[in-house]
Amino acid sequence: MSVLAVLEQRPAPDGSPAWNRMSFETLAAAQQIAAALDITASAAVAGQGVETLARELAARRLRAVYAVEHDLLKHYTADGFTTALRQLIERVAPRFVLFPHSYQVRDFLPKLAASMGRVAVSDAVSHRIDGGQVVLVRQLFQGKVYVDMRFAGGAPHFASLQAGAYRAEQAEAGEAPVETFVPRLAAGDIRTRPLPMFREGERNVDLTAAEIVVSVGRGVKEAENIAVVEKLARALGAELAASRPICDAGWLPISRQVGSSGQTVAPKLYVAVGISGAIQHLVGMKGSRTVVAINKDPNAPIFEVADYGVVGDLFEVVPALTAAIEKIK
Amino acid sequence: MKIVVAIKQVPVRDSQLRIDGTGKWIDEAELDYEVNEPDAYALEAALQLKERYGGEAVVLSAGPARVLQTIREALAKGADRAIHIEEDMGALDPLAAARLLAAAVKSEAPDLVLTGLQSDDLGYGQTGVIMAELLGLPHSTIVMQVEVREGGIRVKRELENGWYRNVDMPLPALLAIQSGFGKLRYATLMGIKKARTKEIRRLTAADLGVAPESATVTVDRVYVPERNKRAQLIPGGPREAAERLVEILRFEARIL
Numbered sequence: 001m002s003v004l005a006v007l008e009q010r011p012a013p014d015g016s017p018a019w020n021r022m023s024f025e026t027l028a029a030a031q032q033i034a035a036a037l038d039i040t041a042s043a044a045v046a047g048q049g050v051e052t053l054a055r056e057l058a059a060r061r062l063r064a065v066y067a068v069e070h071d072l073l074k075h076y077t078a079d080g081f082t083t084a085l086r087q088l089i090e091r092v093a094p095r096f097v098l099f100p101h102s103y104q105v106r107d108f109l110p111k112l113a114a115s116m117g118r119v120a121v122s123d124a125v126s127h128r129i130d131g132g133q134v135v136l137v138r139q140l141f142q143g144k145v146y147v148d149m150r151f152a153g154g155a156p157h158f159a160s161l162q163a164g165a166y167r168a169e170q171a172e173a174g175e176a177p178v179e180t181f182v183p184r185l186a187a188g189d190i191r192t193r194p195l196p197m198f199r200e201g202e203r204n205v206d207l208t209a210a211e212i213v214v215s216v217g218r219g220v221k222e223a224e225n226i227a228v229v230e231k232l233a234r235a236l237g238a239e240l241a242a243s244r245p246i247c248d249a250g251w252l253p254i255s256r257q258v259g260s261s262g263q264t265v266a267p268k269l270y271v272a273v274g275i276s277g278a279i280q281h282l283v284g285m286k287g288s289r290t291v292v293a294i295n296k297d298p299n300a301p302i303f304e305v306a307d308y309g310v311v312g313d314l315f316e317v318v319p320a321l322t323a324a325i326e327k328i329k
Numbered sequence: 330m331k332i333v334v335a336i337k338q339v340p341v342r343d344s345q346l347r348i349d350g351t352g353k354w355i356d357e358a359e360l361d362y363e364v365n366e367p368d369a370y371a372l373e374a375a376l377q378l379k380e381r382y383g384g385e386a387v388v389l390s391a392g393p394a395r396v397l398q399t400i401r402e403a404l405a406k407g408a409d410r411a412i413h414i415e416e417d418m419g420a421l422d423p424l425a426a427a428r429l430l431a432a433a434v435k436s437e438a439p440d441l442v443l444t445g446l447q448s449d450d451l452g453y454g455q456t457g458v459i460m461a462e463l464l465g466l467p468h469s470t471i472v473m474q475v476e477v478r479e480g481g482i483r484v485k486r487e488l489e490n491g492w493y494r495n496v497d498m499p500l501p502a503l504l505a506i507q508s509g510f511g512k513l514r515y516a517t518l519m520g521i522k523k524a525r526t527k528e529i530r531r532l533t534a535a536d537l538g539v540a541p542e543s544a545t546v547t548v549d550r551v552y553v554p555e556r557n558k559r560a561q562l563i564p565g566g567p568r569e570a571a572e573r574l575v576e577i578l579r580f581e582a583r584i585l
Contacts, residue, residue: 078458078468103489107470110423110455114462118545119424122453135549141450145346145355147420148549157545191467193497200493212584218342236585245366248509261487269584290582292574293560297343308577309560310570320571328575328585 004094005030022100024168048074061174078108084183101160120158205255212238219274223251259284277302330384334375334443336368338399367445371506404524405516427459432537442503461503470505
């Protein structure tokens with residue numbers, strides 16, 4: 001019985017496998033849960049040519065490291081990864097299988113768990129041990145409500161962990177034997193054909209260089225209303241940015257999006273207007289030196305990362321703020 | 330092309346949520362509901378694909394009677410007919426939800442099954458992929474574009490950090506659509522009128538032959554988290570607060 005951390009690699013620009021940084025957060029979580037339950041932690045990484053990466057884990061405190069190695073795992077497919085990891089899980093028989101909650105994991109973990117008759121607890125933000133059982137905490141309703149969940153029935157129990165929920169530097173050093181696991185996989189098992197990755201166009205707005213960023217969220221309600229926030233940005237000499245829903249709706253170009261699917265910024269001042277503060281947005285701006293939030297909901301998660309907050313109607317607060325700034329210029 | 334699009338009804342975004350008496354779910358009384366936003370994009374994708382390639386778009390939704398409102402809105406936007414699985418879904422885990430939805434999809438044998446990426450209430454982001462597994466279909470998630478080609482479809486997937494990837498896949502298939510797939514349409518007056526005559530088939534779990542199975546994850550409790558509120562909230566009316574904030578940014582934070 002062990003905790004198996006399934007780590008993620010992705011091709012580096014030169015095509016060779018490289019770690020997704022979230023992997024070490026998962027590794028740290030696996031070690032912590034294993035220590036609390038007095039069981040062992042192991043790690044696995046799947047792909048082609050991943051043995052070098054796996055050997056890097058030999059210096060971690062783990063019972064075993066598995067390099068799940070196959071030519072058909074060179075490019076990620078849900079079919080390939082599900083089949084290969086399921087075989088590893090059946091071989092190793094872990095009690096828990098933990099993943100980083102990455103885009104890739106979201107694509108195959110529900111399938112892997114369902115293929116074994118289980119439900120994965122996805123996007124967990126923390127855990128505690130209660131009566132020898134692991135209790136996982138998830139966010140509901142965009143973080144307004146939390147839920148404590150337990151596993152029922154037999155192992156394996158699957159979970160994925162939110163980015164930033166555990167600290168990568170807490171992953172402990174030690175020693176681990178590395179083993180190559182070659183799954184039985186045939187080309188016919190894989191029904192999808194992935195084509196090469198690409199980036200789209202040049203980013204014509206570099207938000208990362210701005211000293212001040214004024215960012216607008218769905219609280220603005222209508223495309224026409226963005227002008228109110230734009231005026232504030234102009235008064236501050238700031239770049240105008242937005243949360244995902246604004247770009248999804250086409251109100252601002254995607255090149256102005258801050259968050260996990262957009263740019264990551266760390267300006268001197270970040271003003272979040274009508275942004276509730278979903279985790280996908282927070283990861284893109286929480287490194288800012290000073291954060292100001294304007295939101296009508298006093299319980300909005302954005303106030304947890306903001307230094308200064310104004311609770312109120314943005315259509316009143318923002319013009320007042322613009323006027324106050326223009327007055328001191 | 331026959332498309333089934335699964336959509337969910339969720340509480341409106343700025344709902345004030347209260348925990349119910351069981352402590353395991355929210356109090357649903359007095360809440361207003363709307364379509365789950367990611368699913369609105371899945372519906373938009375279904376309608377666009379139908380317009381481009383012909384065929385039929387069938388809306389599938391599970392939940393109590395209130396879900397009919399969301400179904401009618403989808404029909405008014407242009408879906409051809411609907412299936413309503415009349416069951417109380419509550420905090421049902423995604424495998425249990427997917428079993429119900431997959432059973433209804435099976436009887437339709439569509440070319441394409443579409444879902445949103447995740448729900449704004451439970452946020453598991455799993456139901457679509459589990460449905461694909463239960464139905465034995467290949468799937469892709471975080472799909473931005475779909476193009477029908479010889480022998481199947483080519484989809485554009487969004488990856489992390491601004492990367493994309495095209496994936497070729499056979500039909501039938503299941504796709505979880507990324508928000509922003511296209512511009513969401515409004516229902517027209519004509520559409521609303523037409524929707525009244527469109528078929529809504531009502532089914533229950535029993536009709537679908539889906540019996541509850543023992544869950545592999547259970548809810549301990551649902552609660553409003555304690556906020557470690559870091560922000561210094563600036564009191565006063567808009568003007569007063571704005572002027573105080575500028576003062577703070579100038580003299581305390583020394584930014585302006």
